[in-house]
Amino acid sequence: MNAIAVPASSRRDAADARHDRQFRWLLTATAVFVLVTLAGAALSMLWGGRSVLAHEGLNFFISSDWNPVENRYGALVPIYGTIVTAVIAMAIAVPVSFGIAFFLTEVAPRWMRAPVGTAIELLAGIPSIIYGMWGFFVLMPVMREHLIPWLDAHVGPLPVIGALFRGPPIGAGMLTSGIVLSIMVIPFISSTMREVFLTVPTRLKESAYALGATKWEVSWDIVLPYTRSAVIGGVFLGLGRALGETMAVAFVIGNSVGFTASLLEPSTTIAALIANDFGEATETYRAALLLLGFVLFVVTLVVLAIARLMLLNLSRKEGNR
Amino acid sequence: MSAPSASLYRRRSVTNVVAIGLSCAAALFGLAFLGWILWTLLAKGLAHLDLSLFTQDQPPPMEEGGLRNAIVGSLLMCGMGVLIGTPLGIAAGTWLAEFGNHRRLGAAVRFVNDILLSAPSIVLGLFVYAAFVMNTGGNFSAIAGALSLAFIVLPVVVRTTDEMLRLVPVQMREAALSLGIPQWKVTVQVLYRSALPGIVTGILLALARIAGETAPLLFTAFGNEFFSLKIGGAMSAVPLVMYKFAGSGYENWEHLAWAGALLITLFVLATSLLARAFLLRKRAAHD
Numbered sequence: 001m002n003a004i005a006v007p008a009s010s011r012r013d014a015a016d017a018r019h020d021r022q023f024r025w026l027l028t029a030t031a032v033f034v035l036v037t038l039a040g041a042a043l044s045m046l047w048g049g050r051s052v053l054a055h056e057g058l059n060f061f062i063s064s065d066w067n068p069v070e071n072r073y074g075a076l077v078p079i080y081g082t083i084v085t086a087v088i089a090m091a092i093a094v095p096v097s098f099g100i101a102f103f104l105t106e107v108a109p110r111w112m113r114a115p116v117g118t119a120i121e122l123l124a125g126i127p128s129i130i131y132g133m134w135g136f137f138v139l140m141p142v143m144r145e146h147l148i149p150w151l152d153a154h155v156g157p158l159p160v161i162g163a164l165f166r167g168p169p170i171g172a173g174m175l176t177s178g179i180v181l182s183i184m185v186i187p188f189i190s191s192t193m194r195e196v197f198l199t200v201p202t203r204l205k206e207s208a209y210a211l212g213a214t215k216w217e218v219s220w221d222i223v224l225p226y227t228r229s230a231v232i233g234g235v236f237l238g239l240g241r242a243l244g245e246t247m248a249v250a251f252v253i254g255n256s257v258g259f260t261a262s263l264l265e266p267s268t269t270i271a272a273l274i275a276n277d278f279g280e281a282t283e284t285y286r287a288a289l290l291l292l293g294f295v296l297f298v299v300t301l302v303v304l305a306i307a308r309l310m311l312l313n314l315s316r317k318e319g320n321r
Numbered sequence: 322m323s324a325p326s327a328s329l330y331r332r333r334s335v336t337n338v339v340a341i342g343l344s345c346a347a348a349l350f351g352l353a354f355l356g357w358i359l360w361t362l363l364a365k366g367l368a369h370l371d372l373s374l375f376t377q378d379q380p381p382p383m384e385e386g387g388l389r390n391a392i393v394g395s396l397l398m399c400g401m402g403v404l405i406g407t408p409l410g411i412a413a414g415t416w417l418a419e420f421g422n423h424r425r426l427g428a429a430v431r432f433v434n435d436i437l438l439s440a441p442s443i444v445l446g447l448f449v450y451a452a453f454v455m456n457t458g459g460n461f462s463a464i465a466g467a468l469s470l471a472f473i474v475l476p477v478v479v480r481t482t483d484e485m486l487r488l489v490p491v492q493m494r495e496a497a498l499s500l501g502i503p504q505w506k507v508t509v510q511v512l513y514r515s516a517l518p519g520i521v522t523g524i525l526l527a528l529a530r531i532a533g534e535t536a537p538l539l540f541t542a543f544g545n546e547f548f549s550l551k552i553g554g555a556m557s558a559v560p561l562v563m564y565k566f567a568g569s570g571y572e573n574w575e576h577l578a579w580a581g582a583l584l585i586t587l588f589v590l591a592t593s594l595l596a597r598a599f600l601l602r603k604r605a606a607h608d
Contacts, residue, residue: 032430034413044451
C-alpha cells in the first residue's frame, strides 16, 4: 500500500508546488500592473500631447495666449487659475478643518463625537458634481448680489490687493470656485485630521491635563506637534483634490481663457478647461488638452507623494512599519 | 496668588475660551454649509423624484421625460467597472499582504497605489482616452467608460484587501499551513473567508465613489441621448446628463438634473452606510 501511496502523494506535492508558484506569479503580475498603470497614465498623456509640446516648447507654460483656432497654445491662464483656486480653497479649508477636528476630539461632549464624525465622513463621499450644481444655483446668485458688489466697493479701491477684488458682478470666477472647493475639501481634511488626532496616546494628553494645561494648550502644544507630519500630509491630500477637481469647478469658474488678475472675473482651471472643451475639440486641440492633463498629473503626483510621505512618518512613529 | 501669575492664568483661560469658541464656530460653519447643500438637494430634487424618472428616456427641451437611459447606462458601466477592477484589486492586494509585505517592491506598489487612490479622476479618463479610445479608432464606448471607472475601483479594492488580510491573525495561516495545505488554498479558502466582510466593504466604497463620477466619463462613454445597451457604443450616465442639463436654462432639464443629483446622492449615502454596517459586523464577529 505504501508503494502506491508514496508516488501518488509526491505527485500531488509537485502539483501543489506548481499551483503555488502559478498563484504567486499571477498575484505578482497584478501588483506590477498597478505600478505600470501609473507610469502608463503619465506616459500616454505625454505621448498624446507630444506634437504640441514639440511645437510650443517652453512657451506652453509661460504664454497666456490660448487660441485653438490659430493653433497657439499657451497654458498660463489655466495653470494660474488652478493654483489660485486651490490656494483660496486651502486658505479657507485648513483653519476650519482644524477647528472641526479640535472640536470633535477635545471640545464636543462625548455622545456627540461619533455621530458628527460619521456625518462628516459620509459628506466627504458626496459626488463633486453636486457641489458644482449647488455652487451654480445657490452660491453664484449670493456672490453676484451681495459679496462681489461689497468687495468691489470696499476692497477694490485699496492699493495693492485691490486689483484682486475688482470686477463686474458676474458671480463666476476664481473666488467662487475657491469657496466651492473649500466646502468640498473641508469634510475630507477634517476627517483625516480627526483620525490622526485620535492616534495621540491618551497618556500624553492626560499628563498634560494633569499638569493643568487647558484644552487649547493640549491641542496646540501636545497633539499638533505629535501629529504634525500627518496633519501636513492630510492638508496636502486635500490640496491634491482641490488641484485636480473638475466638476465642482467647471460649473462656477466661468470658463474664460483670457488672463485676468481679478478673482471676481471668469477664468479657468486645467481640469475645467479639459472637461469643457475636450468633447468638441479638433485633433491638435485634443493633443494640447492631453498635454495639459499631463501637467496636471505631474503637479498632483508631486503633491500627493509629499502627502503620503508625511502620513507615513506618523505611522512610523507609532511603530506600525 | 501673586499678580503676574494671576494675569498669566487669566490670559491662558481667555485664550482657551477664545479657541474653543472659534472651534465651535468652525464646526458650525462647516456643518451649516454641508447642511445647506443637502437641503438644496432635497428642496429641488424631491418634487421631481417620481416613477417616470425610471420609465421614460431623457427628453428634448421643454418636454416631459425621465432618466431611464442614463440610469441603465450608469448601472451597466458601474457594474462593469466593478467587475473589471475588483478581481485585479483583490489579487494585487493579496500579493501586497501575503508576499510583498516586507519587500521593496511591496513598499513601491503600496505607495503608487496610495497615489492612484487620490489621483484626479479626470486624469484617469484622459489616460483611458489616450490608451484605449485613440487606439480603437477614436470611438467613444461604454467599455471605455467602464475601464476608466475600473481604474478608480482598483486602488480602493487593493487598499482594503491589503489592510483586511493583514488583520487576519498569523496563527490562522500557520495552523492551515501546518496541516499541509498549499498556500494558494490557504489564501483562497481560509484567509479570504476571514477577510470577506472587509473586502466587501472596500467594493461597496468603490461603488459609492464611481456612482457619481462625471469627469472620466466625458471622454470615454461620452453620453448618449437615446436608450442604448450596446457596450461598444457611446452610452449615457446619470452624472453626464446632470452636467448637460444643469444650467441649460430649460426648466424641465434642470428639474431632471436635480432629481438625478438627489438619486445619486441617496445611492452613494446608502452604499457607504451599508459598507459601514459590513465593517461593524466584522468587528463584532472578531471580538
